[in-house]
Amino acid sequence: MSDPAPRRRICPSCRRETSSLKYELFLESWLFLLVAAAYEVRPFVACPSCLRRSVWKKAVALLPAAHLSWPLVVFPWAAFLTVCTFIPGHSSQFAISERNPAYLDPPAWRRWVAALGRTFFAYLPVLGVVYCAVALYLTRNDDAHYRSSARTGLIISALLTALLAGAILYDGCVNGWGNAKW
Numbered sequence: 001m002s003d004p005a006p007r008r009r010i011c012p013s014c015r016r017e018t019s020s021l022k023y024e025l026f027l028e029s030w031l032f033l034l035v036a037a038a039y040e041v042r043p044f045v046a047c048p049s050c051l052r053r054s055v056w057k058k059a060v061a062l063l064p065a066a067h068l069s070w071p072l073v074v075f076p077w078a079a080f081l082t083v084c085t086f087i088p089g090h091s092s093q094f095a096i097s098e099r100n101p102a103y104l105d106p107p108a109w110r111r112w113v114a115a116l117g118r119t120f121f122a123y124l125p126v127l128g129v130v131y132c133a134v135a136l137y138l139t140r141n142d143d144a145h146y147r148s149s150a151r152t153g154l155i156i157s158a159l160l161t162a163l164l165a166g167a168i169l170y171d172g173c174v175n176g177w178g179n180a181k182w
């Protein structure tokens with residue numbers, strides 16, 4: 001599993017040694033056009049405090065282009081990465097690239113499994129959670145790009161599941177469990 005004493009790495013941003021170098025994908029650009037969105041994603045490699053700073057700087061810079069979608073896409077993503085920076089240890093991405101320096105893209109089926117997590121199953125409550133958890137497991141040794149597709153799908157579907165459960169509970173409490181209309 002993990003190294004007992006993980007070697008320290010240099011943060012490319014502040015040049016300080018860190019025991020928690022993070023490799024996370026975040027939006028480089030995001031243009032929300034009401035019915036569609038154009039976006040680019042890029043890896044952010046930094047120590048926890050530098051990562052938080054660059055992610056939130058980028059998130060704020062994306063406000064005008066993201067407008068209505070900002071609280072739905074940019075904010076949750078940035079908030080999630082902020083939480084990730086408090087997990088001690090280097091990102092698994094570094095171990096993956098060290099174990100396999102000549103990194104090859106996963107086979108097509110695994111790329112599809114990961115891509116479908118974000119583009120389709122993310123919007124299905126309950127079933128999406130199960131699918132994306134399996135996808136995350138299958139892509140555990142793959143590049144961050146693929147893992148993050150499955151992870152994003154998992155987060156969105158988990159949020160939708162929570163919303164749905166909340167709505168059902170709310171409806172049950174307000175209207176009484178006996179005379180539910182559905």
Ligand SMILES: [Zn+2]
Pocket residue numbers: 011012013014015016046047048049050051
């Ligand atoms: Zn740093």
